[in-house]
Amino acid sequence: MQVSHSFIIDNISELITMAPLQKEQRFTRIVADDLGIIKDAWLEIADGKVAACGSGQPPGQKLGIPRIDAARQIVFPGFIDAHCHPIFAGNRAGEFAQKLAGKTYQQIAAAGGGIQSTVRATRNASTSELLELTQTRLQRFLRHGVTTVEAKSGYGLGLDHELRLLQVLRDAAQSTPQEISVTCLALHAVPFDAASKDQFIDQITNELLPEVKRKGLADWVDAFVETGYFTPADCDKYFTKAKDLGLGIRIHADEFLDSGAAAAAANWQAASADHLQMTSDEGAAAMAAAGVVAILLPGTSLYSKIPYTNAARFKAAGCPIAVATDFNPGSCVLDNISLAATLAAVHCGLSGSEALAAVTWVAARSLRLEHRKGALVPGFDADFSLFALGSADEWIADLGRTLPSAVYRRGNRAD
Numbered sequence: 001m002q003v004s005h006s007f008i009i010d011n012i013s014e015l016i017t018m019a020p021l022q023k024e025q026r027f028t029r030i031v032a033d034d035l036g037i038i039k040d041a042w043l044e045i046a047d048g049k050v051a052a053c054g055s056g057q058p059p060g061q062k063l064g065i066p067r068i069d070a071a072r073q074i075v076f077p078g079f080i081d082a083h084c085h086p087i088f089a090g091n092r093a094g095e096f097a098q099k100l101a102g103k104t105y106q107q108i109a110a111a112g113g114g115i116q117s118t119v120r121a122t123r124n125a126s127t128s129e130l131l132e133l134t135q136t137r138l139q140r141f142l143r144h145g146v147t148t149v150e151a152k153s154g155y156g157l158g159l160d161h162e163l164r165l166l167q168v169l170r171d172a173a174q175s176t177p178q179e180i181s182v183t184c185l186a187l188h189a190v191p192f193d194a195a196s197k198d199q200f201i202d203q204i205t206n207e208l209l210p211e212v213k214r215k216g217l218a219d220w221v222d223a224f225v226e227t228g229y230f231t232p233a234d235c236d237k238y239f240t241k242a243k244d245l246g247l248g249i250r251i252h253a254d255e256f257l258d259s260g261a262a263a264a265a266a267n268w269q270a271a272s273a274d275h276l277q278m279t280s281d282e283g284a285a286a287m288a289a290a291g292v293v294a295i296l297l298p299g300t301s302l303y304s305k306i307p308y309t310n311a312a313r314f315k316a317a318g319c320p321i322a323v324a325t326d327f328n329p330g331s332c333v334l335d336n337i338s339l340a341a342t343l344a345a346v347h348c349g350l351s352g353s354e355a356l357a358a359v360t361w362v363a364a365r366s367l368r369l370e371h372r373k374g375a376l377v378p379g380f381d382a383d384f385s386l387f388a389l390g391s392a393d394e395w396i397a398d399l400g401r402t403l404p405s406a407v408y409r410r411g412n413r414a415d
């Protein structure tokens with residue numbers, strides 16, 4: 001349903017604005033008051049932006065504006081999933097069975113499974129098939145109230161294969177109601193058909209990245225900096241080139257072992273370092289000093305039977321903390337951002353308020369969108385969802401069971 005240029009949603013039980021954090025441009029030390037909750041609220045939208053909000057009845061001069069009755073529901077800023085892998089073909093349910101039988105991620109990969117098995121299936125899929133699969137997955141994110149998605153390539157691996165996936169992600173962005181921030185994850189693994197690791201990295205760095213920039217196919221570049229995949233030294237040329245081209249940096253860091261990836265992320269001035277189970281206190285301190293957002297991905301710990309990231313380490317260091325799903329075919333098939341937030345609260349050690357900020361305001365910061373997303377304040381994009389829950393406390397306690405009754409992006413019904 002499209003709505004008129006200007007309208008008011010009223011009779012809201014709680015409107016979560018994040019206004020104090022937005023006002024102070026603060027991403028750390030988050031407490032309940034920082035959520036900027038307005039009780040018995042109304043929210044005015046004009047031309048796709050938040051125009052005004054308040055408590056009680058909207059002022060008299062707004063009487064002529066169309067109304068939508070929220071029926072005492074809660075309104076959240078549109079959720080932002082800042083780490084996911086939605087473009088691939090095939091599935092790896094068989095590997096999940098192997099994990100249940102005690103095999104590790106590394107053992108499965110060594111036997112030809114893992115990322116390489118998805119690369120094979122993805123390369124064999126047609127472009128139209130990949131577009132349809134991606135659109136279907138993005139719709140599932142939307143059903144959970146996610147209005148902005150960071151989407152990574154990484155299952156093509158190789159010049160033409162990655163270019164094709166990035167183009168499909170850009171095409172998907174045109175046909176989905178969500179905003180898509182595209183990441184070129186060209187260093188996800190060394191593909192099975194590469195002559196050597198060094199030659200592969202050289203080709204990606206010298207040929208792929210300039211082409212990605214020239215065609216405007218990605219906003220970010222990413223690498224799987226992990227023992228057995230890429231070391232910080234392997235990535236130096238790649239990230240230096242990305243920076244020279246004006247592409248932002250995100251990093252898969254220290255998921256299985258501390259490979260120094262967190263400190264490297266700080267050196268490269270990455271926007272985010274993600275996973276971080278094995279990061280040292282020194283790595284966390286370096287990230288904090290460089291303003292790198294720590295993105296926690298607790299769904300992967302649940303699904304892959306690996307440790308959860310200890311949020312206390314990053315809070316103590318002063319890192320901004322976001323939470324995302326890490327939706328992907330192998331290590332985490334979770335597409336429910338609210339469940340990811342509750343997992344981060346229970347297992348990583350976030351408060352409910354921190355978890356909510358982690359999927360809105362801080363997630364926006366990790367994508368450099370905090371000037372227009374992640375909060376509901378005048379001038380910001382009118383991205384929001386209505387949930388039949390009485391309070392933010394009910395949301396974090398709900399384990400992601402409740403789906404929003406309506407999702408809006410830039411003032412239009414998106415669901």
Ligand SMILES: [Zn+2]
Nearest residue numbers: 083085252326
């Ligand atoms: Zn990932």
